[in-house]
Amino acid sequence: MKRIVILISGRGSNMQALLDANLPCQVAAVISNRADAQGLEIAGRKGIETAVISHKDFADRAAFDSALAAIIDRFAPDLVVLAGFMRILTAGFVERYRGKLINIHPSLLPAYPGIDTHQRAIQDGIKIHGCTVHFVTPDLDHGPIIIQAAVPVLRDDTPQSLSARVLCEEHRIYPQAVRWLCRNQVWLDEIGRVASDRLEQPGAALISPGLE
Numbered sequence: 740m741k742r743i744v745i746l747i748s749g750r751g752s753n754m755q756a757l758l759d760a761n762l763p764c765q766v767a768a769v770i771s772n773r774a775d776a777q778g779l780e781i782a783g784r785k786g787i788e789t790a791v792i793s794h795k796d797f798a799d800r801a802a803f804d805s806a807l808a809a810i811i812d813r814f815a816p817d818l819v820v821l822a823g824f825m826r827i828l829t830a831g832f833v834e835r836y837r838g839k840l841i842n843i844h845p846s847l848l849p850a851y852p853g854i855d856t857h858q859r860a861i862q863d864g865i866k867i868h869g870c871t872v873h874f875v876t877p878d879l880d881h882g883p884i885i886i887q888a889a890v891p892v893l894r895d896d897t898p899q900s901l902s903a904r905v906l907c908e909e910h911r912i913y914p915q916a917v918r919w920l921c922r923n924q925v926w927l928d929e930i931g932r933v934a935s936d937r938l939e940q941p942g943a944a945l946i947s948p949g950l951e
């Protein structure tokens with residue numbers, strides 16, 4: 740069975756969705772860069788090994804990333820899953836885990852990389868927003884896309900209400916992506932594209948606001 744390591748920094752709701760999803764893999768560890776991350780408690784209660792490594796204890800990103808990699812490698816994971824891990828990773832770290840490192844981002848990439856995605860989406864007046872699971876590359880929030888979910892942006896949405904709608908979908912697509920990867924049904928090919936041997940299942944169009 741494949742082994743995964745999940746990296747978090749805070750609440751850990753995506754981590755929890757992964758732990759609850761009965762995935763065909765063993766969650767070998769949950770690692771946080773913050774000791775006060777709520778997700779650590781959730782993982783601990785489920786009997787999963789946890790570790791904390793604070794970025795503040797290191798002089799620079801490279802030093803933090805190599806110490807982080809040393810901890811990750813102790814668990815010999817097949818997949819490293821970023822679930823709300825709020826640190827920018829160095830190119831060296833990203834290359835070390837090429838094809839094994841995935842992230843979830845709260846926008847329909849390549850739109851809205853970075854932070855405050857929901858607020859920016861509302862400000863721009865877009866009608867469809869969403870979330871993306873992608874392989875991590877050195878280019879922040881721009882890696883090859885595995886799966887996306889789209890939600891409508893409603894007239895009275897606040898960043899909070901929109902974020903809650905998107906988060907529900909995050910909790911659906913992240914376990915799906917990890918399941919595909921663990922079953923070798925999706926992978927990163929030699930030229931850096933997402934490849935898959937699954938039958939494609941077209942979803943329905945989302946039109947927002949809906950037609951009369």
Ligand code: GRF
Pocket residue numbers: 747748749750751752753754822823824843844845870906909
């Ligand atoms: C999620 O919105 C995720 O897309 C982003 O950070 C947030 C983490 O939330 N990368 P949680 O810790 O999984 O609840």
